[in-house]
Amino acid sequence: MKFVLIVAKGKHRGRPIPIHVDLFVIGTARTCQLRADHPDLGEQHCALVTRGHKVFVRDLGSGKPTLVNGHDLPTSGEWPLHKGDTVAVGPLEFRVSMQEKQLSQRDLEEWALRALDEDHGPKRSAFDELDDMMRGPDTSYVAASKAAEAILGKAAAMRGVVRGRLRLTRDGGVTVVRLNDVHLVDEAELSHLKMELQENLGVNNLRVLIDMKNVRRMASAAVVLFADLSQWLKGKGSTMALCRLRPELAGIVGDLRNLFNIRVFDDKDKAVAGKW
Numbered sequence: 001m002k003f004v005l006i007v008a009k010g011k012h013r014g015r016p017i018p019i020h021v022d023l024f025v026i027g028t029a030r031t032c033q034l035r036a037d038h039p040d041l042g043e044q045h046c047a048l049v050t051r052g053h054k055v056f057v058r059d060l061g062s063g064k065p066t067l068v069n070g071h072d073l074p075t076s077g078e079w080p081l082h083k084g085d086t087v088a089v090g091p092l093e094f095r096v097s098m099q100e101k102q103l104s105q106r107d108l109e110e111w112a113l114r115a116l117d118e119d120h121g122p123k124r125s126a127f128d129e130l131d132d133m134m135r136g137p138d139t140s141y142v143a144a145s146k147a148a149e150a151i152l153g154k155a156a157a158m159r160g161v162v163r164g165r166l167r168l169t170r171d172g173g174v175t176v177v178r179l180n181d182v183h184l185v186d187e188a189e190l191s192h193l194k195m196e197l198q199e200n201l202g203v204n205n206l207r208v209l210i211d212m213k214n215v216r217r218m219a220s221a222a223v224v225l226f227a228d229l230s231q232w233l234k235g236k237g238s239t240m241a242l243c244r245l246r247p248e249l250a251g252i253v254g255d256l257r258n259l260f261n262i263r264v265f266d267d268k269d270k271a272v273a274g275k276w
Contacts, residue, residue, distance in 0.1 A: 003055055005048075005094040008086060017094070024048040026089055027062070040064055040090035046073075048081070055081045055096070064090065079188050082164060126168045126200050129161045164196045171209075171272045177201070178211040184222035194225050198232060206238040209271050213244040218252050227260040243271040 005017040017034065025032045027045040042062020049056045058078040059066040066073045067088040073079055081087070085096045160169030160178070167178040177197070184190060201208055210226070230240045241263040245253050256262045265271035 002098070003050075003081075004097050005087070006097055008093040008095045010091070010093075019048060019050075022050045025060075026092070027060070036090070036092060038090045041092075045089050046087075048087075049078070057081055057087055080186070080192060082192060125203075126161045126163050127203055130168065130170055163200050165193060166196055166200060168200060174207045174209050174272045175201070176209045176211055176268070176272075178213065180214055182214055183217045184215055184225075185217055185219045187221060190219075190221055190225050194229065197229055201233065201238070202236070204236045204238065206233065206236070207276075208233055208238055208240045209268070210240065210242045211244055211268060212242055212246075212249075215249070216246065218249055220255075223252055223255050223260075226256060226262065230260060230262055239276055241265060241271055241274070241276045243268045 003019050005019060007013055007015040007017070021033070024034070025044055025047045026034045026036075026041075027043050028035060028037055028041050029043040032044060042060065042064045044060045045062050045064060046060055046066040047058045049058055056078050057066065057068060057073070059073040059076055061076040063075075067086075068079050068081070069086050070088075081096050083096060083098050087094045087096065160167045160176075162168075165180045167180065169176045169178075177200075179193070181189065181193065184193070226240075226242065233240050242256065243265040244267070245264060253264050257264055263271075263274070263276040265274065
């Protein structure tokens with residue numbers, strides 16, 4: 001996993017700091033990979049840890065706060081990081097981004113500034129993108145290429161748009177949200193998933209179908225997440241159902257059906273056609 005810290009404020013705003021090691025320590029000690037002399041920084045303040053394909057920030061118990069998206073990490077606690085997250089320690093603030101390809105230093109600096117500006121600019125919702133994709137060919141189209149573009153746009157809409165760990169599509173009047181997570185176990189990951197779901201499903205009067213095809217493990221905290229999400233959607237005049245839960249998660253299915261009155265379908269097409 002290669003990622004970049006982008007300095008988010010101060011005279012070095014936009015400066016990229018590529019991370020190529022599995023353990024990157026920030027603090028005042030000489031052993032730190034990123035060192036700054038400031039009274040609000042601990043000797044070894046925090047560490048960025050790469051494990052497999054995930055990046056985490058870990059507070060190192062210096063007694064000085066480590067903030068992720070404005071929230072304090074527990075002392076010696078750890079939290080997963082995702083693209084667009086903000087990490088603040090003492091006077092330093094960074095935006096996390098993923099580096100998709102090798103760039104020259106000059107190109108990397110331009111890319112970092114552009115990424116920072118995009119993060120601060122207005123964001124298009126997934127529904128706006130889906131609307132654009134689904135917009136049919138105008139009757140004024142005279143070129144076959146324009147009609148082809150519209151057809152390709154509809155094909156793209158069937159594949160959906162990706163937002164973090166979610167893939168959103170539309171099927172009739174149903175908004176289908178496929179989860180890309182395999183394990184719904186870690187508390188920090190579940191918290192981030194809940195945030196992504198609420199950020200992308202804030203439109204009123206939706207029929208939301210959560211597609212669980214990829215999920216192989218679930219903790220009881222995931223059941224609570226879906227119960228909370230169902231109530232949150234209900235407050236917006238929306239309804240929610242789940243589909244394609246694996247047979248080995250039958251106990252969880254029972255909890256969702258019986259305790260929280262959430263419809264669970266074995267088949268996605270039946271769910272889309274069903275009444276809920």
